[in-house]
Structures are given as structure tokens and as C-alpha cells.
Amino acid sequence: MLTIPLLQLEKDYPYLPYYLDDFEVIWDKEKSFSENLMELPDSFFEQRKMSRNEVEEEFSAYLRSASECLSEEIRSVGSITIIPGVGKDGASECFDPITIRKGEMIAIVGETGSGKSRLLEDIEWQALKDTPTQRTILIDGKNKEEWLKTGERRRSIAQLSQNMNFVLDMNVEEFLTMHAECFLRKEEIPGKVQKVYEVAVSLAGEPFSRDTAVTALSGGQSRALMIADCAYLSRAPIVLIDEIENAGIDRRKAMELLTGNDKIVLIATHDPILSLMSPKRIVIRNGRIDKIIHRDDQEAAVLLLAEKKDHELMTLRNRIRKGEHVSISEFE
Numbered sequence: 001m002l003t004i005p006l007l008q009l010e011k012d013y014p015y016l017p018y019y020l021d022d023f024e025v026i027w028d029k030e031k032s033f034s035e036n037l038m039e040l041p042d043s044f045f046e047q048r049k050m051s052r053n054e055v056e057e058e059f060s061a062y063l064r065s066a067s068e069c070l071s072e073e074i075r076s077v078g079s080i081t082i083i084p085g086v087g088k089d090g091a092s093e094c095f096d097p098i099t100i101r102k103g104e105m106i107a108i109v110g111e112t113g114s115g116k117s118r119l120l121e122d123i124e125w126q127a128l129k130d131t132p133t134q135r136t137i138l139i140d141g142k143n144k145e146e147w148l149k150t151g152e153r154r155r156s157i158a159q160l161s162q163n164m165n166f167v168l169d170m171n172v173e174e175f176l177t178m179h180a181e182c183f184l185r186k187e188e189i190p191g192k193v194q195k196v197y198e199v200a201v202s203l204a205g206e207p208f209s210r211d212t213a214v215t216a217l218s219g220g221q222s223r224a225l226m227i228a229d230c231a232y233l234s235r236a237p238i239v240l241i242d243e244i245e246n247a248g249i250d251r252r253k254a255m256e257l258l259t260g261n262d263k264i265v266l267i268a269t270h271d272p273i274l275s276l277m278s279p280k281r282i283v284i285r286n287g288r289i290d291k292i293i294h295r296d297d298q299e300a301a302v303l304l305l306a307e308k309k310d311h312e313l314m315t316l317r318n319r320i321r322k323g324e325h326v327s328i329s330e331f332e
Contacts, residue, residue, distance in 0.1 A: 001063050002034045002056055009033075013066050014189065015181040021251040033059050077156060077237040078102055078140050080123065080264055085135035087288030088115065093135075095289055098282070102237065105255050105265040107275045110284035116268035119284065120240045123266065124157050139238075158236035160226055171198060172225065173210040179233050192232060199257065200228040203249045205314075206214065206321075224249045231257045241267040252277060252307070273310055276303040 001009065007029040018022055020027055025044070027036055037052055045052060079278060080100045084093035100106050108116045118133060126144040127137045132311045139156060142311050168175060176193045184192060201207050203224035208217060217225065227249070230239050239258055251274055258265045258281060273283050295303075319326060 001060060003032045004276070005030055005032055006036070009063075011186055013063065014184075014186045015066070015178075016063075019062055033187050039200055052140075076102070076262070077264060079138075080238065080266075081138040081141065082119075083136040083138065084125075084289070085122075085127075085129070085131075085133040087133075089286060089288050091288065093288045095292065098292060100264055100266070102262045102264050103259050105267065105278050107278035107281035108266060108268040108284060109270070109275050109281050110290075112270075114284040116284050116288040117242055117288070119282070119285065120159070120210050120242060120266060120268055123238070124159055124240060133184075151266065156236055157238045157240060158230045158234045159240040159242070160223065160230070161242050166217065166222065168214055170212050171211050172200075172208065172217075176229065176233070179229060183235060196225075196228045196232045199232065200225040203227060203257075205249060205318075220249050224254070227254045227258065231261050231263070237262070237309075238264045239266075241265065241269075243267075243269055243271075271304050273303065276306065 001260055006016070006020070006027055010029070025036075025040065028039075031301050032058060035153075037055060045055065048055070050058070078101060082098040082100075084095055108119055110116050114179070115133075117328055119135075122131050122133055123137050125131060125137075126139060126147075127133070128143050128145060129136055139147065166175075170178070173193060176196050179191060180189045180192050197210055200221075201224070205220045206218065208221050212221075214222070214225075228238070251271070255265065255267075255274070255277055267278075269275055276295060278295065280292055280294045283293060302307050316326060
């Protein structure tokens with residue numbers, strides 16, 4: 001790789017330019033990395049306190065790491081298992097271990113401060129009796145120490161938190177391209193970026209362009225963008241979501257999108273529609289998992305009614321946004 005022209009390397013490693021930019025020198029892309037180094041003055045190496053060989057070794061290590069990332073298979077997770085711990089008062093949780101399988105969505109409900117976010121944090125940390133709840137989380141039947149021993153523990157979890165604030169000085173297309181470059185080969189990037197953008201717009205309550213600065217996106221647009229990103233770009237097979245009800249996005253479509261990509265989705269929510277969309281929901285009280293409720297036919301009927309009412313409210317909201325006049329007769 002040290003003798004391959006940089007222009008050719010960039011075709012296989014699309015984020016190589018970011019690495020080269022850190023050197024703050026002008027590279028001749030028609031020449032190899034080693035050839036470029038031969039033309040640099042001694043002051044370049046003195047400033048970095050590295051020899052020419054050490055710079056070459058670092059470059060080779062970077063490319064090896066990049067190659068491993070690009071060739072890494074998407075890890076498939078078949079299940080998550082939650083093993084009981086204790087509540088805020090130290091009392092033991094009384095439930096049989098809960099197993100959630102790929103393609104499933106589970107709602108986590110409870111009063112504010114009950115411990116919903118704590119359960120998500122336990123899963124993110126893959127707790128092994130080392131969090132305040134003393135729970136154990138297994139992924140495919142293994143705890144985190146067992147995964148570390150086998151060397152198979154890869155990036156498994158993506159999380160969307162309550163507060164999403166971009167600080168990057170780039171637009172939507174640049175942001176998606178940068179993320180895509182971490183996983184995809186150059187020829188795959190444009191199509192995937194377009195797919196994520198189109199899905200994000202369809203989820204959002206209001207459209208936005210590829211040129212829109214990510215810092216200018218509304219809460220709903222930001223959440224829609226990240227849900228589409230999780231579904232189509234992120235390799236994490238587990239998605240943890242902490243409340244999306246106030247984002248103004250198409251909630252059913254968002255959840256169907258994620259679970260349809262064989263991801264395990266857990267969502268902490270106060271939203272009755274999101275709660276009822278889940279085949280089962282975990283109820284948290286005083287830091288403990290208090291019960292697991294399975295949706296029955298009665299609740300399925302309530303969900304259909306609630307979605308109808310929600311659609312009516314969404315239509316009303318969009319009409320008001322457009323400056324239209326509404327009358328009571330339309331809702332009687």
C-alpha cells in the first residue's frame with residue numbers, strides 16, 4: 001500500500017483524504033505515500049518527532065484498520081436477554097428473564113423518573129451487575145465478558161437520545177456522506193446517501209433539502225434523519241430510542257422501518273400509540289421492572305382507534321401550519 005498512488009488508494013478508502021489533511025502538506029496524488037515522504041524536508045519529521053519509517057508504519061496501520069472496517073460483516077444479533085436486578089429501594093425485581101428477538105419492538109413505559117432511561121443505559125452498557133440496578137444483559141446468550149474473551153464484541157448498539165443537537169458545520173448530504181464513508185466503498189455511497197435522505201424526508205413532518213445545514217434542522221427533521229441513518233447506514237443491530245413522540249415524525253413508519261431491517265428496537269416512551277404498537281411493553285416503577293404486558297385484541301382495537309384520531313390531529317396540524325382556516329363542522 002505504501003507504493004500505490006494515493007489517487008488509486010482513495011478509490012478504495014474514501015475517507016483517506018481526511019487522514020492526509022491532518023498532515024497539513026500538499027500531496028501529489030499521482031505518487032505513492034512513500035514517494036511523497038521522500039520529498040518532504042527533515043523539519044516535517046522533526047516537528048512530529050517521528051522518523052520516516054515510523055510515519056510509514058502509522059500509515060500502514062491506518063489502512064489495515066480501514067480495510068478491516070470496510071470488510072467487516074454486519075453483525076446479526078438474534079436476541080437480548082434482561083436478567084432481574086434491583087429497584088431504587090434495593091428490593092429485588094420479580095420477573096422471569098425477558099428475551100427480545102430481532103425484528104421485535106419493545107416499549108418501555110412508566111412515570112417520569114421511574115427508571116426507563118436507566119434500563120436503556122443498562123442495555124447500552126451490557127450491564128453485568130455493574131450498574132445501580134444490578135441487572136445483567138445478555139446478547140445472544142453471552143455477557144460482555146464472554147464476548148470480550150472470544151474477541152467477537154463489535155459495535156452493536158445505536159442510541160437516539162431525547163436531546164439531539166448537531167454541532168457540525170456541514171449540510172445533510174455532507175453529513176450522510178461522511179458517515180457512509182466509514183462503512184461503504186466509494187461506488188456505493190451516492191445511492192445509499194440518496195436512499196437515507198429520501199426516507200428521512202418521508203418520515204419528517206416537514207421537508208428539507210440535501211443542502212440544509214444539519215444545525216438548521218428542526219427536532220423532527222433531526223430525529224427523522226437519524227432514524228433513517230440507523231436503518232440504512234448504521235451497522236448496529238440494536239437500536240435504543242429515548243422518546244420520539246414530540247418530534248412530529250411518522251411514528252408507525254419509523255418503527256416499521258427499523259424492525260423491518262431485522263433490528264431489535266427498544267423505545268422508552270410516554271406516547272400511547274407507540275406503547276400500543278409494541279406487541280409487549282415493559283412497565284417500570286420505582287426503578288424496577290414491575291410487569292410485562294402483552295398486547296391483546298382489545299388493545300389492538302384501541303390502537304386502531306388512537307391512530308385514526310392521531311391522523312386527524314396530524315392533518316389539522318398541517319393545515320394550520322399552511323395558514324388554512326378550519327371549522328368545527330369538519331370534526332363533528
